[in-house]
Amino acid sequence: MDKFSAMQAYVRVVEAGTFTKAADSMGLPKPTVTRLIQTLEKHLQTKLLNRTTRRVTVTADGAAYYDRALRILGEMEELESSMSHAKANPRGRLRIDVGASVGQMLLIPALPDFHVRYPDIQIDLGVTDRPVDLVGENVDCVLRGGEITDQSLVARRIGEFHLILAATPAYLKRHGTPRHPSELEDGQHRVINYFSHRTGRPFPFSFEKSGERIELTGQHVVSVNDSNANLAAGLAGLGIVRTTTFMAKPHFDSGALVPLMLDWCADTIPIHVVYPPNRHLSTKLRVFVDWAADLFARSDLIQHKCCLPQPVAVPGNAAACDRAEVTA
Numbered sequence: 001m002d003k004f005s006a007m008q009a010y011v012r013v014v015e016a017g018t019f020t021k022a023a024d025s026m027g028l029p030k031p032t033v034t035r036l037i038q039t040l041e042k043h044l045q046t047k048l049l050n051r052t053t054r055r056v057t058v059t060a061d062g063a064a065y066y067d068r069a070l071r072i073l074g075e076m077e078e079l080e081s082s083m084s085h086a087k088a089n090p091r092g093r094l095r096i097d098v099g100a101s102v103g104q105m106l107l108i109p110a111l112p113d114f115h116v117r118y119p120d121i122q123i124d125l126g127v128t129d130r131p132v133d134l135v136g137e138n139v140d141c142v143l144r145g146g147e148i149t150d151q152s153l154v155a156r157r158i159g160e161f162h163l164i165l166a167a168t169p170a171y172l173k174r175h176g177t178p179r180h181p182s183e184l185e186d187g188q189h190r191v192i193n194y195f196s197h198r199t200g201r202p203f204p205f206s207f208e209k210s211g212e213r214i215e216l217t218g219q220h221v222v223s224v225n226d227s228n229a230n231l232a233a234g235l236a237g238l239g240i241v242r243t244t245t246f247m248a249k250p251h252f253d254s255g256a257l258v259p260l261m262l263d264w265c266a267d268t269i270p271i272h273v274v275y276p277p278n279r280h281l282s283t284k285l286r287v288f289v290d291w292a293a294d295l296f297a298r299s300d301l302i303q304h305k306c307c308l309p310q311p312v313a314v315p316g317n318a319a320a321c322d323r324a325e326v327t328a
Contacts, residue, residue, distance in 0.1 A: 002036075003040075003043075004076075005036060006036040006037070006039060006040040006043075007040070007069045007072065007073065008026070008073065009022065009026065009028075009033045009036040009037060009040075010036075010037055010040055010048065010065070010066070010069060011066060011069050011070055011073060012025055012026055012033075013033065013037060013049065013056060014049075014056075014058055014062070014066050017055050017056065018054075018055060018056060019033050019034055019037075019056065037049065044061075044065070046059075046061045047059050047061065047062070048061060048062035048065055049062055067138065070138055071138060074092075074093075074138070077091075077092040077093075077282070077284075089120060090118055090120065090121055090282075090283040090284040090287050091120035091121060091284065092120075092121060092122070092282075092284050093121075093122045093123075093124060094121055094122070094123050094124065094140050094141075094284055094285060094288055095124045095126070095138060095139045095140045096123055096124070096125050096126070096139070096140060096141055096142070096143070096288070097125075097126040097127075097128060097132045097139050097141075097142040097143075098125065098126070098127060098142065098143040099127075099128070099129045099143070099144065099145065099227065100127050100128065100129055100226070100227065100228050101227040101228055101231075101244070101247055102143060102145070102271075103125065103127040104127070105246060105247065106246065106295070106296075107125075107143065107292075107295075108125070110295050111123070114288070114291055117287075117291070118284070118287055118288075121284050121287075121288070123288075126139070129197070129225070129226050129227065130197065131197060131198070134153065134274070134275065134276050135276050140275060140282075140285050141273050141274060141275040141285060141288070141289065142273075142274050142275075143271065143272070143273055143274075143292065144271070144272055144274055145161055145269040145270065145271050145272075146269055146270065147270065148272055148274060152277065153274050153275065153276060153277065154274065154275050154276070154277050155272040155273070155274045156272060156273045156274075156289060156293070157270050157271070157272050158271055158272065158273055158289075158292055158293040158296045158297070159270075159271045159293075159296035159297060160268040160269060160270050160271060161244045161245070161246070161268065161269040161270075161271055162244065162245045162266070162268050162269075163242055163243065163244060163245075163266035163267055163268065163269065164242070164243065164244070164245050164248055164259055164260075164262075164266060165205075165240055165241070165242050165259070165260040165261055165266065166234060166240070166241055166243065166248050166251070166252070166257040166258060166259050166260055167234065167237075167239070167240045167241065167257065167258060167260060168234070168235065168236075168237045168256065168257060168258070169255070169258055170237050171237045171239070171240070172258060175188055175189055175190075176188065176189075177258075177260065178240070178260060178261065179261065180261070181205065181207045181214045181216060181261065181264060182214070182216075184205065184216055184218040184219075184240065185216050185217075185218055185219065187219065189218070189219075189239070189240060190218070190219055190220055190221050190238070190239035190240070191205065191217075191218035191219065191220050191239050191240045191241075191242070192220060192222055192223070192224065192230055192233045192234055192238055192239045192240065192241045192242070193217065193218070193220045193222075193223035193224075194223070194224060194225065194227075194230050194242065195223050195224070195225050196225070197225055202217055202220075202223060204216060204217055205217070205218060205242060205266070206266060206267045207261070207264040207265065207266060208264065208265045209263060209264045209265065214264075218240075220239060221238055221239060222238050222239070227243070227244070227247065230242075230243060231243050231247050231248070231251075234257065235251065235256060235257065240260065241257075242266065244269070271296060273289050273292055273293070275289075
């Protein structure tokens with residue numbers, strides 16, 4: 001039995017859901033794929049798949065075998081990528097996870113450029129804001145904002161997101177335009193709090209100006225733990241929203257949101273590419289990490305902290321402060 005071919009066929013069947021689709025993706029006749037799986041099950045003396053007329057599903061043993069087989073095949077790809085031809089033409093599959101807003105607004109629109117450079121790399125992109133177990137879920141890398149607390153992982157800082165406060169014109173008409181951070185706690189204004197996935201506690205609003213630093217929580221009517229929901233709440237007029245400049249800019253341009261207190265600088269959020277520690281970083285992952293670092297360094301949407309154009313005049317907002325650009 002060709003164990004390697006059987007392992008490849010089994011992984012394809014699990015991922016495709018049917019023998020027919022798996023055979024098509026491998027360029028093999030369906031009877032050949034069926035025979036490989038049957039031989040593998042006989043060799044392992046266990047049933048890996050439950051078969052129906054429409055679809056196949058994995059058994060408990062089959063799920064465990066799939067996870068290990070996927071890692072072995074990945075290691076084989078990495079071994080091949082260490083050869084000279086593969087270094088010049090990296091190939092294989094990359095499993096990447098990214099937050100929803102970053103994926104939709106920054107990463108996915110730029111992927112055609114990556115594909116032109118590396119046409120033989122296939123990307124499986126998970127788009128989620130939840131914490132990901134890189135080793136347990138067999139993910140090659142994640143793009144995440146914030147400080148990295150798991151010291152067992154390798155994290156490369158590729159830039160930083162800049163935060164800005166904003167509100168709808170309708171909200172400001174009802175509640176007035178705040179000119180100082182302290183006004184967010186005077187009972188007149190409401191903020192939209194963003195709370196931690198891990199602790200459930202809200203992240204404080206932080207401001208700096210001329211060496212003075214202020215931290216506060218503010219009063220809220222809604223608190224969220226997702227960046228898109230956070231922005232949606234702000235656009236709905238539920239309070240003053242703190243969001244990233246790259247997410248806010250289209251709404252500043254349209255007039256749906258008004259930037260606030262631009263003379264006070266909000267904190268930045270570092271952005272990292274995070275991956276498990278390995279003795280050998282595969283060529284396909286290395287080129288993606290380098291490409292992502294260059295992408296974030298060049299992005300016009302995230303380079304400036306407080307210096308966005310002001311399409312809507314806001315009385316009391318002084319000239320924006322000028323802070324550092326994204327660092328890779």
